[in-house]
């Protein structure tokens with residue numbers, strides 16, 4: 236297959252980890268006979284520096300001419316004092332909205348070799364295997380009116396039935412390919428949007444009789460993610476709750492540096508990026524853990540290109556390297572050998588070539 | 591001193607645990623020469639059953655004629671299908687708003703004897719000692735417009751400068767009596783209300799030069815509560831974020847059944863209630879952990895009545911009973927003796943009489 240990929244390295248460790256993912260993609264292309272055209276473009280702080288715009292038109296054009304987007308990370312204290320429209324995150328928010336990437340998909344899976352780094356007791360964190368499906372282009376993030384005066388501020392939480400339907404359907408579809416359970420998270424005892432959300436989930440479940448559905452209040456979900464995370468299979472929720480809960484979930488297994496994410500729309504086009512941030516403190520030091528970026532590339536192969544074998548090969552290669560005792564500094568613990576970003580990637584590619 | 595206390599037992603285990611707290615208050619009154627007049631009244635599901643109103647006028651009148659409110663818990667599946675205005679929680683929301691109880695204060699402190707019940711590793715949860723200050727009468731909970739049609743739902747997140755100032759000041763005052771650090775949690779990279787929030791915190795900190803202030807995004811805070819909860823002293827945040835984060839925080843030390851809360855306004859009037867819910871599954875079985883209700887009564891003595899010695903005496907008595915190895919079923923673990931609600935209270939009162 237021939238595919239075009241927009242590569243947006245972004246800021247901080249973004250370029251290093253994206254480079255790593257690209258190397259892995261090149262190895263896959265060789266081995267499986269694909270051609271990946273890469274279009275590099277700027278986003279976030281580096282785009283602000285170059286073009287005074289966190290999502291320049293050139294970048295949008297590069298993405299429009301591509302089949303998927305691979306992103307590193309954006310942000311850094313350098314731009315923290317910038318006005319809103321010149322902040323790196325605005326690039327992220329804009330690209331999500333521009334391409335209507337309404338479904339953010341984040342798998343969280345315990346990796347046995349890394350449970351020692353989890354803040355949770357091993358018996359609580361082990362065997363966690365869930366996917367969070369977060370609505371990404373509506374709700375409090377984008378609702379109007381959104382403004383402030385000297386004396387007050389206002390943001391608006393709006394959801395239409397259609398917006399809820401498509402994200403809920405996405406969650407049902409994902410649950411079908413897994414253990415068949417959806418936990419829909421809302422605050423239906425307080426919010427009107429949540430009442431509508433719950434109603435839509437109840438309607439849609441008729442179309443997925445093979446999937447079990449439960450409703451959970453967002454405060455209870457925040458507790459249960461810690462006390463009993465294994466209870467979840469697929470969690471689906473609105474934008475703001477999803478932001479909080481998916482970050483909470485990202486630390487329970489001790490492997491934040493390993494977590495990929497996908498932000499997709501219905502036709503298969505999507506943006507793939509690590510869950511972790513741009514970590515400016517270790518940028519350029521050949522220390523960053525490239526796993527999340529590499530696993531994001533694997534998600535891209537699976538969701539956007541339908542390359543299931545290739546995706547699985549990457550995932551297995553990364554796990555093998557970890558099981559062999561190699562890791563980057565973020566995961567160091569007794570008995571492990573800490574290696575550089577580059578050496579870790581080389582190991583992953585060696586595994587791929589061996590498989 | 592003579593004080594009048596409105597006692598609102600509520601639903602589920604509410605009556606049992608409130609009874610326990612009242613017994614402890616009576617023991618304190620005897621020993622320290624106070625008179626506590628009690629006015630019992632209905633709230634929540636039991637009020638819906640009796641008066642078709644989760645917060646009847648009689649209850650409001652009883653509270654208005656009192657110096658503080660002691661509440662058990664509200665809710666239960668029996669009322670889950672009721673329309674919004676006849677749901678138990680509505681009683682809580684209405685009483686908060688009616689009495690302008692804008693500051694919800696929730697201490698979370700690790701209890702060494704209970705760390706075994708924490709889902710977190712002991713080295714992460716031990717020595718946690720923080721207070722969450724949540725704005726309780728504004729934001730998404732009450733903002734207008736708040737409505738839905740067939741096709742869409744809307745809720746409104748509004749904050750005025752005054753609303754933010756008073757809750758932030760409350761947090762600064764509390765921090766002064768503790769380790770002197772305030773973490774203000776917002777989503778200033780996305781929300782206009784959060785930008786205003788951050789601005790107000792920056793302004794108010796000039797009046798508290800002895801207090802250190804940090805700003806944290808809500809998604810980062812959700813992570814840090816798990817990975818490094820000891821880093822927090824006083825956390826202050828808006829209503830919806832506070833709902834989520836305070837419930838998340840309530841489970842990190844393994845002692846949810848021990849946690850009290852206060853919802854106060856500036857003149858010292860307040861409502862005191864356990865953080866845990868109404869637990870209908872164990873209601874009426876003399877099994878519930880009365881500690882959170884008892885410790886809520888202690889908070890009442892301290893915050894609303896200025897009875898610091900009496901409050902400390904209650905807190906020490908509860909800790910002594912736990913250290914002696916007695917606990918209720920929710921905290922059972924090897925080496926502990928599980929006792930009934932009543933027996934636990936008797937033990938606490940014996941301790942009080944010994945001190």
Ligand SMILES: CC(C)[C@H](C(=O)O)[C@@H](O)C(=O)O
Nearest residue numbers: 324325327328478779780809
């Ligand atoms: C950077 C920020 C705007 C963004 C969000 O809140 O969506 C981030 O936290 C995320 O989850 O991708």
Ligand SMILES: CC(C)[C@H](C(=O)O)[C@@H](O)C(=O)O
Nearest residue numbers: 424425454679680682683833
């Ligand atoms: C019952 C519910 C309305 C309430 C809230 O969300 O405030 C509860 O969760 C709480 O935190 O006291």
